[in-house]
Amino acid sequence: MIMKDVIFKYERPGIAVDVVLFAIINNDLKVGLIKREDEPYHGKHALPGRFVRYDEKIEDTAKKALEIKGNIDQSDILLEQLYTFGQDLERDTRIRTISIVYFALVDFEKIKRQEGNKLLFESVHSLPPMGFDHKSIINFALERLRNDIWTSDFAAALMPKEFTLTELQRAYEIILNQNLDKRNFRKKILEMNILKKISRTKREGPHRPAQIYSFKS
């Protein structure tokens, strides 16, 4: 009984937040990783993460992880809870750890010039050797991204403020990893009524200039 109380009070599992941060870079979907400098998994890549402090809200832990590892301002990103992984007792070889994983999206243009950014953006299609169970977590996050891309504000979080419909379509194609029909894409996205025209066009080649749009509100 006394033993149980000791376990209860002092041997709580560790609780960490890891963040899967996606961005579109060079026509590819990439995820922000750190290269581990400590054991376990020294030298392997991993998701940016941080232990939850006693008086810290878990979403703030996620924001802080991004701030410290990527010097990324919270206001630039979409952050949403993904899933809590706590099955594998050997997940972290130091202590038993439960990991609350957050899903994050950012427009890479907003962060690429940040000083102190330790994040390495790697293509989801060719991930480097990953520590922990982070590879499967990234795939889990990717499923969420693809499932919800049409019904969420995910696209708005990944795009710059202004863009053409072709650029937006390209983003959808990169995320879904498949080509989309131009006419159907435009019909669908415009009928969703989430875009507004900007009274400017983008000239960029020997062809008709493109109308510029942005997301509403």
Place this chain on the structure above:
Amino acid sequence: MIMKDVIFKYERPGIAVDVVLFAIINNDLKVGLIKREDEPYHGKHALPGRFVRYDEKIEDTAKKALEIKGNIDQSDILLEQLYTFGQDLERDTRIRTISIVYFALVDFEKIKRQEGNKLLFESVHSLPPMGFDHKSIINFALERLRNDIWTSDFAAALMPKEFTLTELQRAYEIILNQNLDKRNFRKKILEMNILKKISRTKREGPHRPAQIYSFKS
């Protein structure tokens, strides 16, 4: 620095699992609650829950919570992770607690005669005063139930092994809290190809007997 290490090592937040267990009873959707005997929220109702032990997988914590509070055998229930609530630092007034909430479904017939069941099943439409933030958690779970009822195996988990299509339709109506068209319901559910006919019928009134079905596999 030393102070931080102390916090890191010893003052981990508490981590609990709470379970939202739904069952259909008397043509109503009910949720299994306990009446709290301790502070905080003494006398109020709450979700069955349990602190995660150091060497316990979180899903096992959920199963154990149901076993202890409801004497419910794990094999009878569908259990799935719902969401992790850890924003409200004042959620539990004893220590800072993060709650991983599981979503569970059971056929009430399987458990109603269990000895040692402390669970009180209350209608989701008239919940008693609830402790913690459990009322909003139940509503969150209810949304998940309604959203996924057509594309998951939720219905199979709530129904007895054998049933008529009218009984199944009634279950959907109770969950969705709306009436469904008989012809369309049957067409849809049969085209989903998840049911198999049992070569028996159910006679129960001055009318044509109903074909009995069960879920496949």
Place this chain on the structure above:
DNA sequence: GCAAAAGTGTTGTAGATACACCCATGT
């Protein structure tokens, strides 16, 4: 005037909704 991307309209199909009648039984 030609190359190159922007921009648009129609048709077919599949899934959802709405709705009305016959069937098998107990009394």
Place this chain on the structure above:
DNA sequence: ACATGGGTGTATCTACAACACTTTTGC
């Protein structure tokens, strides 16, 4: 024979997929 719930078929509409041509520009 009648009351009761079990069981089915058809017309309509709507969302999505497939597909081809005209427009505006730079050179």
